Amino acid sequence: MSVLEIRDLHVTVETDQGATPILNGIDLTINTGETHAIMGPNGSGKSTLAYTIAGHPKYTVTQGTITFDGEDVLSMTVDERARAGLFLAMQYPVEIPGVTVTNFLRTAKTALDGEAPSIRQWTKDVKTSMTNLRMDPGSRSATSTRASRVARRSVMRSFSSRCSSRSSRCSTRPTPVSTSTR
Numbered sequence: 001m002s003v004l005e006i007r008d009l010h011v012t013v014e015t016d017q018g019a020t021p022i023l024n025g026i027d028l029t030i031n032t033g034e035t036h037a038i039m040g041p042n043g044s045g046k047s048t049l050a051y052t053i054a055g056h057p058k059y060t061v062t063q064g065t066i067t068f069d070g071e072d073v074l075s076m077t078v079d080e081r082a083r084a085g086l087f088l089a090m091q092y093p094v095e096i097p098g099v100t101v102t103n104f105l106r107t108a109k110t111a112l113d114g115e116a117p118s119i120r121q122w123t124k125d126v127k128t129s130m131t132n133l134r135m136d137p138g139s140r141s142a143t144s145t146r147a148s149r150v151a152r153r154s155v156m157r158s159f160s161s162r163c164s165s166r167s168s169r170c171s172t173r174p175t176p177v178s179t180s181t182r
């Protein structure tokens, strides 16, 4: 069970006019398994919140806290946040010829675990996740389809639960919380 807690969050963004306040006292708690839809008018700060959680350098927290399982997210670097499961999903991923989603994900998994999963097991896992989502497993060779983005998310979640039962290294890792923004 993981929990992301945002308390009294105030954020400014650097503009040509200097630091401009955007978020003024956001409170939000997200527990494992919950899906939160953040709604608001254009320019109200939804993306600002997502960028701030992910650690975008243009956004400065002037007050408040963000913690993940009690750990201070604001003192973590962007890559540390990503490894903990806090990252922005790519809504419009850049297609890189020759880089398949399968390999992209395997590389990420290797970075998390410190060792590469066997290709055989990996291919099986990706296929299973895609089948569970009723997606055409053939689409995993594409890098920019909506289907592949969904597959990526599913695969990350399934790793998390498998990790929990396998190694102490993985067991401390929370379920990824991904956000998508535009």
Ligand SMILES: Nc1ncnc2c1ncn2[C@@H]1O[C@H](COP(=O)(O)OP(=O)(O)OP(=O)(O)O)[C@@H](O)[C@H]1O
Pocket: 013, 014, 015, 022, 040, 041, 042, 043, 044, 045, 046, 047, 048, 049, 058, 182
């Ligand atoms: N990098 C930036 N540089 C300058 N101003 C910014 C930046 N990011 C956000 N802002 C300003 O902060 C305010 C909130 O913008 P933000 O993009 O967070 O809103 P949003 O709720 O995501 O809007 P939308 O629904 O259009 O996606 C806007 O006034 C925007 O102009």
Ligand SMILES: [Mg+2]
Pocket: 046, 047, 048, 181, 182
């Ligand atoms: Mg936005």
